[in-house]
Amino acid sequence: MDLKPTLWRTCRVLASTPRLQLIRALLEKGTASVSTLSARAGLSPSKGSIHLRALNSRGLISATPKGRFVFYTPVPNPSVAGAAQILTALKVAISADMNDDEIIHYTTAFTHQRRIVMVKALEERGCEPVELSSLTRIPLPALLRHAEKLRARDMISDRKHTLKLRIPQNLFGHAMLESALKS
Incomplete structure (x- = not known):
């Protein structure tokens, strides 16, 4: 099982x-x-x-x-x-x-289900926050808070008002992102 x-x-x-x-x-x-x-x-x-x-x-x-x-x-x-x-x-x-603070930095990117849903939606293509809110059914204010957390942890970028998935350079961060995309 x-x-x-x-x-x-x-x-x-x-x-x-x-x-x-x-x-x-x-x-x-x-x-x-x-x-x-x-x-x-x-x-x-x-x-x-x-x-x-x-x-x-x-x-x-x-x-x-x-x-x-x-x-x-x-x-x-x-x-x-x-x-x-x-x-x-x-x-x-x-x-x-890597020290504990660095490991915690990357693990906290995915301590909420909504952030996992967001990176999965962004795996296909980048989109504006309003569109991502509609796709994921996450209210825009909450989505913006979660996007800020993901951005601070090197998981997404925000260029010209478009959120895009970003592959962290750190191997542990990269592995955590892969885990999120596969979950």
Whole structure:
């Protein structure tokens, strides 16, 4: 059975420094317990457990219970579409020394379903905000707010009053845009 967690919720889970610190610790350790990962990320075991469960619920990491302990591995759930691509993008970003703020910058581009709808509509061609509002059925004031967020995150450009999809130069930003277009 394929699980279909939404990209915008996955992005909300990723837009968190403690969760990114846990992913960094997992990538460094491979497989580790909640307490080991929490200590590495500077979190209490209870907070670490909550954050690890959130990452696991999005299919980004795997959990294996062993007795009273739970061990996590940086292996995506194969039944969650897009999880492998996002985890691979995170590995590349982290190995390229992207800091948490930079990663969060790109993940927050897609923390709302409307922004995903907008980039999908712009994939075919650029259009004016009024036309995009009509195509997506997003009220114009809301569309303009979301467009500003996408513009600030290098996902769209606004030239001569026409919104156009823009491919971010950053590999992680590019991977997030690809995930949005495929979702």
